[in-house]
Amino acid sequence: MLERYKTVRLQASAEIVIKKSRFIGYAKPVESEEEAALFIHEIKQLHKQATHNCSAYIVGERDQFQKASDDGEPSGTAGKPILEVIKHKGLKNVAVVVTRYFGGIMLGAGGLVRAYTDGAVAGIEAADEIVNVLHREVFVDVDYTWYGKLENVLHGKGTRVGGTDFTDRVTVRCLPEAPEADAFMTWITDLTQGQAIITEGENVYYIEGE
Template sequence: MRNDYHTVKDYGESEIIIQKSRFLTYVNRAETEEEAQDFINSIKLKHKDATHNCSAYIIGEHDHIQKANDDGEPSGTAGVPMLEVLKKQGIKDTVVVVTRYFGGIKLGGGGLIRAYGKATTEGIAAAKVVERKLHHLMKVSIDYNWLGKVENEVRNSEYPLKDINYADSVEVNVYVKAEDESKFSDWMTEITNGQTKIEIVEKEFLEFEVN
């Protein structure tokens, strides 16, 4: 499983006007190439009358899938600068479509590169960037007499509390960053005087907005 990484929170869209041309940007998360292509096709269908529907996406733990499409704009002036924005911001598993309605004024190669780059940046800002951090869901099994202390300590700590299950013993489920597993276990052991059982239930990502 990959370590922490940045991606977009969810769907976002934006619009800018440059020299009377409208640039509509649509951004979404895509974890497979099929998801990216489906999103691109849905935007193309929505804007069948547009002059261009340019796209770019970057997918995979090591960015092994990277595609850019100029959709009729001069080669290298649309899809590539869009992809470069994704790479520069270090964003993974993201697809972007910039729809252009030509306003009658030609922008030239440099103007197009700047326009599509700016449109992509605006769209990403609208979708919002998050950091996905790998956490271990730790199950802390304790007797009921430790519940008050453990719950209070966890709620006032850096570790997000998922839930508490009440059975023969109490199971407190807490999210712990992968690198903090040992520190957390030692802390729980100290709090309960060693009267606890701690185990990893599963691994999953939690998302935190990036300013």
């Protein structure tokens, strides 16, 4: 799993008008080619009367799944520019559709490239670019006598905490960044003089800065 990658937060859209043609840019985070294809299909169904629904996506840790569609526009004037926007922004696991309602004025090849580029940018900006950072769950189980100190040092260290369970003991769900997890567990062991019961959980992504 990637330690961090850029994507978009949510599905969103934005509209621009160029020489009376409406261009509606949609962007959505996706986890697979199937999810990307379904999203593109849904937008096409939503805009059945549109002149074109052009699209592109990049999926996979190594960007190994990529596809672009001109959907009837001249070859290379729509899908490729949309794909290039995704690449230029360094985004992963993103699908983008730019819907066009023709306004009666021809744009020419260069004009189409610019229009679909701008439509893709508008959709991505509406969807909010974020950075996902890989964290590892580390469950720290301590006696109540250690809880106050543990809470204070975690806060001071700036460690993300995903919740606390109070039973006969206290279990804190800590979320250090994945590359730091082993050192974090060693640090907790030293801090509690070996009295903490430490259990590793799953790797999970969280948005940087939140």
